Amino acid sequence: MLCRLLPRTAFRSIRNFSCCSRNLLSSTDLLLPRHLGPSDEQAAKMLKVCGYNTLDELTNKTVPSSIRISRNVTDQKEPRGEADVLEELKKAASLNRCDIKSYIGAGYYNTHVPNVILRNMLENPAWYTSYTPYQGEVSQGRLQMLLNYQTMIADLTGLPMSNASLLDEGTAAAEAVYMCLGMSDGKRKKFLISSDVHPQTIGVCKTRASGWGVTIEVMHHSQFDVSAKDVCGVLVQYPATDGTVDDFRELTKKVQSFGTKMCVATDLLALTMLAPPGEWGADIALGSNQRFGLPLGYGGPSAGFFATQEKHKRKMPGRIIGMSKDTRGKPALRMAMQTREQHIRREKATSNICTAQALLANMSVSYAIYHGPKQLTRIAQKARAAAKCFSAALTQMGYDLPNAKNEHYFDTVRIDNVPADTCLSACLKAGYNIRKLTDTCVCVAFDETTTEKDVQALVSAFAQAKNADNVTITVPTDVSVPDIFTRQTSFLTHSIFNSYHSETDMMRYLYSLQMRDLSLATAMIPLGSCTMKANTAAVMIPITWPEFANMHPFVPLDQAKGYNTMITQMEKDLCSITGFAGCTLMPNAGSQGEYTGLKVIQAYHASRGDTKRTICLIPHSAHGTNPASAVLSGHSVVEVACDTKGEVDVKDLIAKTNKYKEQLSCLMITYPSTHGVFEDKIKEIVSIIHAAGGQVYMDGANMNAQVGLTSPGDIGADVCHLNLHKTFAIPHGGGGPGVGPICVAKHLVEFLPTHPVIKTGGSRGIGNVSASPFGSASILPISWVYIKGLGSYGLKKATQMAILNANYMMKKLAPHYKVLYTGKYGQCAHEFIIDIRPIKAQCGISEEDIAKRLMDYNFHAPTMSFPVPGTLMIEPTESEPLYEIDRFIEAMISIRNEIKEVESGKMHKTNNCLKNAPHPADVVLADKWDRPYSREKAAYPLSYLRLNKFWPYCTRVDNVFGDRNLQCVCPPVKKL
């Protein structure tokens, strides 16, 4: 062990250090080499395999020279140390005034994130690095948690069908509008919203409805014209934004009797005490899960919930998790009714939710599981007790409290006929933010974290504001609400919600679920188009700093200087990286970015009087969110063909452009293409569109192959979205959260989205597309640390390494599988497609069989049948180590050999280790084994698996059965 001489020149050969101007006092904890998989030495070997000497050589043969850039894409060139970057961010964070407590409410409340959930879910890569559970057999843990989630929402709202979360309360409301429109077969073009609904919710509905030709009318719900035949639905809020609780039973009956749907924005905590909308007949209930243990985070991410009646279930937007069974008949979960989703139905999708809020939904239901129904009620009682003793004191002082007066409130007190600013500053002096509703009206919203001291301090502030005598509060013992509002039914009675109330119980439950899931902590997840890169601990650490976690989105801007500093820097860097002039961080996912970008394009055309431009060209290979976004934004989709090389058929593009010249709004194009190729003709394509007066929207899902080498702006596009949860290191959380900012060229900046409460966006902005002004602000530090940590040098190098990893893998697999498309010089971009159709034709083994068999080798499958049916799309990212890449290659070759055995007749055509894959432990060790292959071949096709085996939890899940027998809440417990 002590034999070889160590070269004295160690300094020079440190992995990935051969960059930039560095000296011996430079950081030794650089993020860059930790983020990348292969070392420089390994990269050199891999390049050789690909036939190149340097990364630049490879890049030059991959990215068309016509679009290459040489500038540094951010101001800071040098890669930096983790500690150094985190220190800078900590300094910025400390500018956030988190010493001031906010009782602003308006949909955002303080909450205690239970520490057991914080540590073992939010800060645990086994939970936060996994992807949307497309492969059910290795996702049963989070599928179970999402089923729990749906059960919770169904129970609390009193409506039996819940989806697995939407992006936020605002978009959930907009989805309700769309669903009501759909239920009227598109015929009723009006939707009424009560003026008592949160302003940001109204804003999102207005922005969105414009694309569907729906008029949103806002008025107090007492003014609703209930008998109007052109109204598809109404939306009220319960409790209202000012805290008032109204009895909507009458209204519900009335509107429904005229064929209008009743939608209710509501509050999960309040529903532990208030009769739920489902019980008084509402068609749809929606809202935010934020106060169920999700950090405020300056507005997000949280999750939106959405529930509806049984009869409407097939119209429900979003993802739904359902029970089914595996091939043995054992209960197994999977995503239900996927045929409704945009990645399959494309422009006919019921909604446009791809990345949702899975991690947040899982956290919020974990909160409910940990507390259980009694403790949740106790928490509600606490918030209400605070409101009660506060209003008693204020009443005593002579304040005018309209909703407290008749007990028509839950936890939010409205105070009328006051000088609002005086009240706000008195409270601020005491260390509290409250909400100004009008110049003469304020609200105070209490919550789980409120203490007696807090209430007393606020009471004293109000005494001061009035020069009144202070009143000492008395904590009430009875906090029940008036009988008409009282919830009479139990909820969360399932054992899941009544078993895990101690920390040990909860921790073990989380770990037992985690064990069922394959995450990046286990293995590579080579999902093409998903960019499952490293989410290093360093980038994740700041999101749980209290300075970022505990800030209300509507605090005065001067209290959020830390956030603003970070956000301004982020926007600047993203503009520079994309080659654009303006940016918004508001959209909560890629799909939302697409939507926002298309609305901006529309606004631009409209500003020039070009109102006829409504056609959106979309290549055949596009992701399903593109057509869905186009439709939702009010465009008509015209598909452009692809040629045999998988590239945009320029002839067809020209033909369509000519045909729709007057109506052409834009082209949506993914670059490099969803086929994994840098198309050479991209600039030509852009010119064709521009010449026809159209705009070019670039889908940035594949930015991981562009950063530092080229950019949408340099290519000539007008807008692009970025998936920060792909390219910029935000983890996927098992299906969200995401951040889908858009960057735009100069002429579009003025149309960037604005917000009804907080000033942001363009001078002629399109309104707000999310509930919160900066979208999922609290996870932006992830991308900030990533960008600052890598520097422009590292950002580019990461791109080059992603391209190398993909090309190396392709080169090694090419002798065994047919590679579908490559670029001019035979290179792929950062991902590539292998074609399984010839194999299937030959011997019946399908891409799905290979995907499931990979699980037996400790791998998550690549993307299946997107963008081309019958194929697998493989994306290793720059973060996968050479060891893991080689392990994948070895597994794929081993599987190819297994296929050969089927081809040759050596293995049975249907009863073989591929068709029967995956193989859980209880299958391979069952006393009975009558398969024509051995147990060991089933479980340990390669020898390393004996040392380190991830066990799939079930055999192949039956999708069809599940959709036929839709079961979307936890079934009653049977004795196991």
Place this chain on the structure above:
Amino acid sequence: MLCRLLPRTAFRSIRNFSCCSRNLLSSTDLLLPRHLGPSDEQAAKMLKVCGYNTLDELTNKTVPSSIRISRNVTDQKEPRGEADVLEELKKAASLNRCDIKSYIGAGYYNTHVPNVILRNMLENPAWYTSYTPYQGEVSQGRLQMLLNYQTMIADLTGLPMSNASLLDEGTAAAEAVYMCLGMSDGKRKKFLISSDVHPQTIGVCKTRASGWGVTIEVMHHSQFDVSAKDVCGVLVQYPATDGTVDDFRELTKKVQSFGTKMCVATDLLALTMLAPPGEWGADIALGSNQRFGLPLGYGGPSAGFFATQEKHKRKMPGRIIGMSKDTRGKPALRMAMQTREQHIRREKATSNICTAQALLANMSVSYAIYHGPKQLTRIAQKARAAAKCFSAALTQMGYDLPNAKNEHYFDTVRIDNVPADTCLSACLKAGYNIRKLTDTCVCVAFDETTTEKDVQALVSAFAQAKNADNVTITVPTDVSVPDIFTRQTSFLTHSIFNSYHSETDMMRYLYSLQMRDLSLATAMIPLGSCTMKANTAAVMIPITWPEFANMHPFVPLDQAKGYNTMITQMEKDLCSITGFAGCTLMPNAGSQGEYTGLKVIQAYHASRGDTKRTICLIPHSAHGTNPASAVLSGHSVVEVACDTKGEVDVKDLIAKTNKYKEQLSCLMITYPSTHGVFEDKIKEIVSIIHAAGGQVYMDGANMNAQVGLTSPGDIGADVCHLNLHKTFAIPHGGGGPGVGPICVAKHLVEFLPTHPVIKTGGSRGIGNVSASPFGSASILPISWVYIKGLGSYGLKKATQMAILNANYMMKKLAPHYKVLYTGKYGQCAHEFIIDIRPIKAQCGISEEDIAKRLMDYNFHAPTMSFPVPGTLMIEPTESEPLYEIDRFIEAMISIRNEIKEVESGKMHKTNNCLKNAPHPADVVLADKWDRPYSREKAAYPLSYLRLNKFWPYCTRVDNVFGDRNLQCVCPPVKKL
């Protein structure tokens, strides 16, 4: 789901809320109900099973009324919310001046804890909740990491044998003294220490050596009388405490030629550049791992390393991990040479290490694995580059730098002939602490975190201190050390240290090891005497706050007000809980507390001229650390017999007391006894000892059964230690860290340990027993949050619940297994023993077979054969949920039925599922299966295992083979 009516009185029936004065605005995130396993409702049912109506009834029949107390054991009665307690602690923490950077050195250096290790090891319950790997088959993950650790130490020191960590550098040095003494067969009674060794190391050696009759002489090593025949060993430091590097080759040869052993305190980072002690012939190398990624934490915990030559291996102190094989011949790890350890050899043990620093050792080797040899060297070069450009600048200013002058230094610069205080205050003004060595000499120690800015700021401060012109530093490019010092050999060449340098690699490596280990995240660990209670996330969170993590132990006290506030409160609470007058937090484990307590007793006797009192009475049932501590502190052990009920044989006690009346120093007694019983005669026993002029030392390992119900002070003892890592919620870390404070009665306070650098302890203190003044200060927040969170109400309730859980389990198991001992009314304390000897006699199935079979049921075994051979001692703690307790009972009954099948001949006598246990996956699914029981019976003896199975990693490990073929570093990699 919406059917049952929810009782309106929810508030009253919330679990565990039936306490104290609470109102609706009280905290809803109480720690207490989260820490406890059963709810109040469940407890009521369990009490019924035990034949009681209330917890108090049970307690009254368990704890003798003569020793019951009714006072509140801490000032704060009420249980508190997690957020509330953490907020208070955060406020205290903010008093620590962590804006000041310390370059004090002296064995403590700034370091970057790699975030991937921070998150996935230090903050991950799967790593921190496990116990010492007594059961190898479910501990292969951390055993592998400890083997890696030993390999790292062996490589870096150049000495082939390393143990798996000691408590700190100071005690490691003391162990070296003891080992040298032993190697001279106890004949050479002098040990020489260079005055260049850290003062705290010298201090520990002096304190410890006094017990062995060894004289420590301190002088510069150039003054050593090398030919003296009464010197068993010498200790030098390399580099020295002032940074100087000396060439010890000559000295080593000389002392060894006279039969004296050469011990070297050294520095792991320096050894990447300096020729290691092993290469120049040292017998022993030791030091601290702190700067390998362990937070400073105001002094600890870190880990001490210890390595020696092959020929001395069987004399080496501490735990050693070794390779062996399992019953199939597959490589498997386990603790080697346990027969040397105190729990088996008792008073003949080679050392007294029970709880060590496993988690810290694992973190430090993870740091080395993550960085690899090249990057470690680069880190060393960085520290050295800082020292070099600093000294160049100071030399230019005319400062006198004795060790820099001739390049005899690594990273620590000594500056002579200066007004030390002036230098210190100039540096402090710039934001830096440096070290004052004498009034005219200071040191500056650089490290991994030092930046150019730091060096320049210090240079400027020194310019100011001298009124000299500032000098701009120049970062050197060559930082090699003089040839005579240069390391010529490579190190960490094993693939383990050259594979996991990216975050993804490292994270997966940690997860793959974690999967092999059974921790509290998986299941109950009912290890009797070990108190595996919940380590809730809330108690763990503060230890990684930078305010606690980044503080040097030798900063001026006024910079550590946060620590001091917390420490003062802790000491007060611990005194109150134990009924004593004074406390020291210095000892790093229970064993160290024992040692400290006995030294304090000695000092007390000595202060009264009672120097003949050297006999320590210890009951037969005592833990092995007791006699070992007694011997190490210079006592002679006399054993007291136990009677047939397992209790102290009072007649024998009286006889021995009378016999040794004049010499009686003390009695060491564990209470409740290690047999799990509150002996009724405890007060009588105490009186007997006191009457004879002896002191009573109470081993506090079982304090979990006392807190709030009785106390050592109330019982009449004079000293006790506490295992904060048992009773006060510090996790076990897979075998450490621990904290073993002692509390003492008033007459002993003046003898509490002092420290050579920081003022603490009694006026006639015994010196320092650990390197750091407050021991493992950075984990004290865990116990602080625990105590404040529970309040005296909760502390008592936790004790009662621990007693209930044990008694419930005992009651349910009693029909199936023979319970060995109970108290007067048939109750056990917090643990109980079942006797397997009758079963073994009947059919050959042993306690070990049951322990291993439990693994197949997803359980860690109870404590095996302690304190009684052939038994199992079961301790569920208060934190285990009823579900898990019932699951354990069910498993034990199922195993009893399996045993019956052997008894009845239905199962083979040796080839059965007990003797063959545990059953790893690859065994039960092997193509070949020729066992007389089925695969499913092997793997799934109960049906829930099909849904949630933890797989043991290997079959039973062969201990004997491993000890015969001692292999304690990673073997060369073979192709797997």
